[in-house]
Amino acid sequence: MASCLRRYGRRLSVSICEKRELSTACEGKVIQQQQQQQQQQTAKLLNLCSAINQALHLALETDPRSYVFGEDVSFGGVFRCTTGLTERFGKNRVFNTPLCEQGIVGFGIGLAAMGNRAIAEIQFADYIYPAFDQIVNEAAKFRYRSGNQYDCGGLTIRAPYGAVGHGGHYHSQSPEAFFCHVPGIKVVIPRSPQQAKGLLLSCIRDPNPVVFFEPKWLYRLAVEEVPEHDYMLPLSEAEVIREGSDITLVGWGAQLSIMEQACTDAEKDGISCELIDLKTLIPWDKETVETSVRKTGRLLISHEAPVTGGFGAEISASIVERCFLRLEAPVARVCGLDTPFPLVFEPFYMPTKNKILDAIKSTVNY
């Protein structure tokens, strides 16, 4: 069976699975890296925006036909994820665009259709909606409707998403669910700096258009040992980051750290929780989650986006289809409330550790 439950350790490890094929066009490079990795295992403590910055540097270095563009990326970007790129690669490869998201993505699709790697930045995920038509109608369907003659696989759209503590309506949204409804694109969300670097490099080198959401709360907050060399993490593979036997928790992005705290608290009450990082939202790794639910019999999903129509609904429905007779309790979803993302009420809106802990207990005691 191709699914692999991987152990998560906080030591230096390049987690490239040898059993499954990487969905990238650079497999030769990966093998070379695996050999190299034996020799150079240097790593540095980096935060999320530095890890992403490193990934972008590597991407531009290794492919001369890759470009980074977006609003204000030239001086480093509002979150400093693109620092040093213009200085190193020049204004022809790293450049600012005017304030037009629809234009940015449309332009990126065209660039990618000519075989280049276009790495477009949307300044905040809340502003991605003018580009929604381009992503859904153009990018996602290009290969399909041209009978594989054309594609915009080189397109990667990066956008900071998620709550940041005081963002209010338009600097905190989590729009991943809208994009998960579109066959033809991939949606990837990293949980930490080390993951982000590997996943971003995989997304950029993946032959499909990818939307890469970066949890902005973690830009400075998350610090981790990140290997300095070029490495890629496989897409569409979920990772079990904490093993348990009583209940499976599934999440992504910044929410995982909250869920981990809830798991630790639940442990004190004798509930053993298994925590899975989905990483890629579409196409998502159903096997890993199913295997885990078959083991525990209970599922809880948590995300910041509003609960109705959020991606948790898809996970819940799929798992119920596959594991109905095994489930001991209804699938729980601890998510944002069904309101616009509030300003002052953010602590009420968010799926906090206590809400998750409460749901864990009520699911286990069903």
Next chain:
Amino acid sequence: MALAHLTSSSRSNLLKPLATVLSYTDSFRRPISTSTDPLTIETSVPFTSHKCEPPSRSVETTPQELISFFRDMATMRRMEIAADSLYKAKLIRGFCHLYDGQEAVAVGMEAAITKKDCIITAYRDHCTFVGRGGTLLEVFSELMGRQAGCSNGKGGSMHFYRKDAGFYGGHGIVGAQVPLGCGLAFAQKYSKGETVTFALYGDGAANQGQLFEALNISALWDLPVILICENNHYGMGTAEWRASKSPAYYKRGDYVPGLKVDGMDALAVKQACKFAKEHVLRNGPIILEMDTYRYHGHSMSDPGSTYRTRDEISGVRQERDPIERIRKVILAHDLATEKELKDFEKEIRKEVDQAIAQAKESPMPEPSELFANVYVKGLGTEAFGADRKEVRAVLP
């Protein structure tokens, strides 16, 4: 309020060397601030026009109006600076986009229109809200997220609204307010009330596709909308020449006439808006480009000095500051003494401090407000509160 020195200076020759060229027709000096005798002042910079006849440089005004310009702009300036300190003290959270430097646009526009005309703008809306009649208490409460705020504390800095004064906000998404503004104008045309809409946007938003869509429709249907581009030359960190092929935003309308106005001169703004209002009621949309400048960065998280030099900022402050200009005009015409103007400023400072103190006492909104006004009559969907067992709200 009689001025002691008026009697001694009744001679008519009071032309002092100033940056602005002045001429006035009234040689009688009346008590300041209540006088409504007409005064004609010429703007220092002529209007540049595109596909229309520019209005005259001579602006009709009154001493009362000039004094009120000074007071209003000084209030706005003081308010924005106070908001800056509150943000740094973490009493205001989230995003805060300050308008200081651009006050002349808000004040000049108000002088030319009525409260029945509609204004809609982007997120740099604190001063526009005050111009529409908003109180300082409402401003500071909303900024701090309290109940006394104009949007009940639920909107924050970017979402100020005032229905009874036709102020439609207050929008966070760049450029999204322009098609909305054209829609307002459409409704106004239907109601035949001889009212117009002012849709404001920035030089950054001028490159949004929806602007051109809205412009086309407005011109096609002859809507009474005035599109005002507040060109402060920087779209966040990007200078206009980096973002726009043609930084002549007043010409961007192509088939829509345009006017370029010195946005740091409240009188020029008033003249242009008056002209624009008459124009659109007859001929359909017009674009006004206000050449203005913001002293602060884009928002409180932007120092404002990584993409422009401090010399540039202080240069503009010295040469073109809107409040200083009005002060010079007032003093040149002997409408008030320096001391009186300084007293105004002290009063304003006190008012602002009082408003802040009052706002701090206003409570945060009730938790039930979180679910209020999502829909009018909803699906009755359920939502969980902080504790899943206890609070299971059915959305109203």
